[in-house]
Amino acid sequence: MSTTVEPLPVGPLMAAALNTSVVVAALVAAWVLIHSRGVTWWARGRLVVALLLMAVANWIADVAGGGMATAALAGVLSMESALVLCVMAQSLLRRSMLAHEREVQELHETLAEARVAIRHERELLHEVGSTVAGITSATNLMGADQSLPLDRRQRLQHLVDLELARLERLMMCRAEAVVTTTGPVRAEAAGVDLDEIVERLVTSHRLRGLTVHWTPRGLRCAADPDDFAQVINILLENARRHGGGQVELDSLDDDDWVVVTCSDHGPGVDEAVRARIFESGVRASASPGQGLGLGIARRLVEQCGGDLVLADAVSPGATFVARLPKKEMSRVAAHGA
Structure with a gap:
């Protein structure tokens, strides 16, 4: 035998009390939200408005009496409350997406800066290593062969002094790049005596076993002396590693x-890398180098308004041609860009 539980009768007075309790609870919740520090004031304000609108709509529907006008007003208030919540949720989602995009952009910028810094460090190590090798060879020769004529010893010592000074400028240039974060800006080129710089680099590479055929021409060009020295050093180092032990270095006047x-x-x-030979990191599979030097050399030549190209292959070996202006032309700050 089943029993049926009759619902407790709710009179108008009790219904009013219940709805008043709901309104009071909504007001308390609104007060708590207003004083909450875990939510932004922008979000707190909208939550409070939505909560109060829902409470008022509920109170009007249950207490203020029946009728279409009352029901319509309660419905409008409920929709307004829902609309406030929807707009708030959309705004929060949009803000979250914008913040995420900013974080991603910042990460990309940080990664790009890190890549540039790593490239600068690798390029610096590349040139420092080659310069130190030349200094070491000259120093070892002076220490091992005590029978060297005085003039020969003085020339080697002068070579060491010049290369040490260039090495110090390289390190100072790097320190300046770290301080400014934009890279060192070199002074405008005052002109380079090709013979003076080429002679010491040719001597350095001859000491390391490279046969260099070179004749002074008495020419000058508009370039930073250290940049020009680095370009010639890279070309000779590239020839020493890949060129069969002999190289012809020459210069000529062309207007x-x-x-x-x-x-x-x-x-x-190699034809497989010929078109990309000046890109950083590009090298033949059998190459002992890192694929950095030629890209550095081209960038340095272009900074003084010139260009560096690989000539068409017409005979065994490789020929690199650098054109440098005689007078100061458009010059790009050495930012490593």
């Missing part, structure tokens, strides 16, 4: 330009 050619007797540049 407003000085043209420097460096030709070796090696196997030449």
Whole structure:
């Protein structure tokens, strides 16, 4: 036998009390939200408005009496409350997406800066290593061969002094780049005596076993002396590693330009990498290098308004041609960009 539980009768007075309790609870909740520090004031304000609208709509529907007008007003207030919540949720989602996009952009910028810094460090180590090798060779020769004529010893000592000074400028340039965060800005080129710089670099590479055929021409060009020295050093180092132990280095006058050619007797540049030989990190599979030098050399030549190209292969070996202006042209600050 089943029993049926009759619902407790709710009179108008009790219904009013219940609805008043709901309103009071809504007001208390609103007060708590207003004083909450875990939510932004923007979100707290909208939550309070939505909560109060829902409470008033509920009170009007149950207490203020029946009728279509009352029901319509309660419905409008409920929809307003829902609309406030929807707009708030949309705004919060949009803000979250914008914040995420900013974080992603900042990460990309940080990664780009890190890549540039790593490239600068690798390029610096590349040039420092080659410079130190030349200094070491000259120092070892002076220490091992006590029978060197005085003039020969003085020339080697002068070579060491000049390369040490260039090494110090390289390190100072790097320190300046770290301080400014934008890279060192070199002074405008005052002009370079090609013979003076090429002679000491040719001597350095001859000490390390490279046969260099070179004849002074008495030419000058508009370039930073250290940049020009680095370009010639890279070309000779590239020829020493890949060129069969011999290289012809020459310069000629071509109207407003000085043209420097460096030709070796090696196997030449692999066709697979020929078109990308000046890109950073590009090298043949059998190359002992890192693929950095030629890209650095081209950038340095371009900074003084010139260009560096790989000549068409017409004989065994590879020929690199650098054109440098005789007079100051458009010059780009050495930012490593």
